[in-house]
Amino acid sequence: MCADWFQEDEKTFGLGYSQEQNGSKSRRNYPSENESSIPSKMLEAAATAFASLVVLGTGFGLGGFLYHRFYKWLVLHKMEGAFEPGDPVLELAAIGKQIPNTITNRSQEESEDHWILREEQAKIDAIVNGTDHGHYHLLIGEKGTGKSSMLLDAMKKVDGEGISMFEAHADLEIFRIRLGKSLDFEFHEDYIGSYFSERGPRDTTALLDIERAFNKLEKVALKRRKRVGRPLVLIINAIHLLRDDEDGRDLLELLQQRAEQWAASNLVTVVFNSDDYWIYERLKVLATRMEVTSVTDLPKAQAITALSKYRQKYFKEAATPDILSEVYSRVGGRLTFLNRVARSKDMLETCNEIIDVERRWFLNQCWVLGMEMDDDVMDQQKYASAAMVLAQALVNLEKDLAEQPNPDGSHNIPQIPLHKARQIMTRADFIREYDHVNLFTITSSAFVRADSVPMQRAFRMICSEQGFDEHLEATLQRINDIESLGRTRELVAKDLVLGGKYKFLLKDGERRGEKVTEVIWEEKADEEDEK
Known part of the structure; x- marks a missing residue:
């Protein structure tokens, strides 16, 4: 029984011995088969791993590419929505005046909140609704003359369609954020691919972010010009709040360059609203398509x-x-x-x-x-x-x-x-x-x-x-x-303070016609007198 159990156990564990003609037992010739199967198994494993990597890499790569394309479309779509009817500036203005925020349901009496109609209102209306194009504009006048009110009135008449307005600020980072809010552009800060990058989404300068936002705005304006035929309108209110330093001048130069380019191509009409004269001085140096509108007090x-x-x-x-x-x-x-x-x-x-x-x-x-x-x-x-x-x-x-x-x-x-x-x-x-x-x-x-x-x-x-x-x-x-x-520098002579005396003599110098002043102390002055 032990022999039978051992033979069964050998078969079970793969130790099988073969019965030769002489009846003796010898180990089967399995090692040669194992040696030939190892390379094939390694090749099979490598092929499986490669196929997995290809599938995963293709999946991730294709997914990332599709997300990137989708995100680019989403950015432009969101920016197009920023120029749809109904501007947040109008909403805030309506809340501040406690009047309805739509044009259609407002009565004639409620619409007369700005009870003085200025002569410049017709020109502002033409600029804001896109009729007056091919230029960018500077509204300049004292505080309280009605520049911002005229712009808001013009925006209400078209319900803010194709218009974006925001307030300037001296700090470039705040200016960048306000520009992004008005254009519904987040400067790629909501892009999921930034999670896998070493540099943060804000690891750049405010001017570069503003330039990127304008690049996107240009694409939106091109699509609108083909579809509607009128330019977008970008209103920058209180531009005089920029500091007259290197950063402020760089930002103003960037804005003017874009305004000149967009005015020439009828893409975007930029409107600067300023209370101070120095903005006009800076813009006049490079201005070719700028129109200046002076808003003064009303006549009697x-x-x-x-x-x-x-x-x-x-x-x-x-x-x-x-x-x-x-x-x-x-x-x-x-x-x-x-x-x-x-x-x-x-x-x-x-x-x-x-x-x-x-x-x-x-x-x-x-x-x-x-x-x-x-x-x-x-x-x-x-x-x-x-x-x-x-x-x-x-x-x-x-x-x-x-x-x-x-x-x-x-x-x-x-x-x-x-x-x-x-x-x-x-x-x-x-x-x-x-x-x-x-x-x-x-x-x-x-x-x-x-x-x-x-x-x-x-x-x-x-x-x-x-x-x-x-x-x-x-x-x-x-x-x-x-x-x-x-x-003035004061010189104190101690001898004079103690009662001493000096004598000043005007003599001829070494050079011909030269006069020099000689100062002689009291004892030497007496000797000179004796001589």
Whole structure:
């Protein structure tokens, strides 16, 4: 039994012995078969692994390629949606004014929120709806003249179709984010392929991101031009908030280059909205297709008519022509001031409040400290005294213009050419800061004047105060004295302090016609006298 079990066990474990003719047992010839099967099995395993890699690689590669193509389509599709009817800016404006956010369900009475229609509105409408193309535009004017309101009104008329608007910012990263929000472009930050890259999605500069966004916008504009035939409109509001430094100038140059290119090809109409003159100075250097629209205060007839209609409609009050004329003489045709006055119960009192606010703003920024000022504040007093000198010059000029009133009765605000204003102040660098903080304004034709009619009245009140001229002159003299001390070096001779004496002799020098001064101490001076 043991022998039978062993033979069965050998067969089971593959140790099978064969029975030869002599009856003896020997090991079967299996090793040769095993040796021949190993290479085939290795080849089979390698082929299986290669096939798996090919399948997986092809699957991943094809999937990645299809996702990449889909993502590119999705980016353009999302950007096209940003120019569909209904702009977020209009939504926010509607919420702020508490009016319905659609054009169709708004009543005529509710649609008259902007109750003053400017003459420039027709041109702004043509720019925004795409009728006026082939140029890019710069709207320039003082704060509160109605530039942004006209743009919003024009957008409402077409329900924001084909238009995108955003606010500029001094920080380039914030500018980049706001541009991306307005275009519905995330700068590939939502791209899943960035998870497998070593560099992060924001590992770049803001200018490069803005350039990439404009590349995508250009593709969207090309498709729209083929389909609709009108350009897109990109409105950059408050562009003057950019800093006048290297980064700000680079960004402004990038924007202008794109605006020039798109205007030439009728792809995108870019509209810059600025309160400050320095934007115009920078853009004018490279401008070929730029149109400048100056938005100023309303003329007297239009301002009085609009104010009278508003008081009649909402207050049931028939204001007399004398009161309306007095209101205009105090605040002029600035829309932001007329809006405040029209909504107040006592219009004349509100006018006085506006003038007082402007006066205190100017004094807080530029009041002079007189002869007693400390030398540590000299730099600030240079800034303040230059503003006061310019304000005094405008007030003196106003007296001459009072004899030459405008035929239409509008304000004849005195203005001085920019180069003359710098000559009066003896400084060329302060005027831009005055324009930025709304003390003075520089018009598109390079004239300097008060920022508004209330500010001009504030100048007049300050300069007419008793003793103002002497106070300003004392301040200027103190500044000159401090500068003179800074340029002067004092030498102290100890011998003179102790009672010594020196003698100064003017003698001929070594060269012909040359004179030199010789200083002799007291003892040597006595010896010279004895000789």
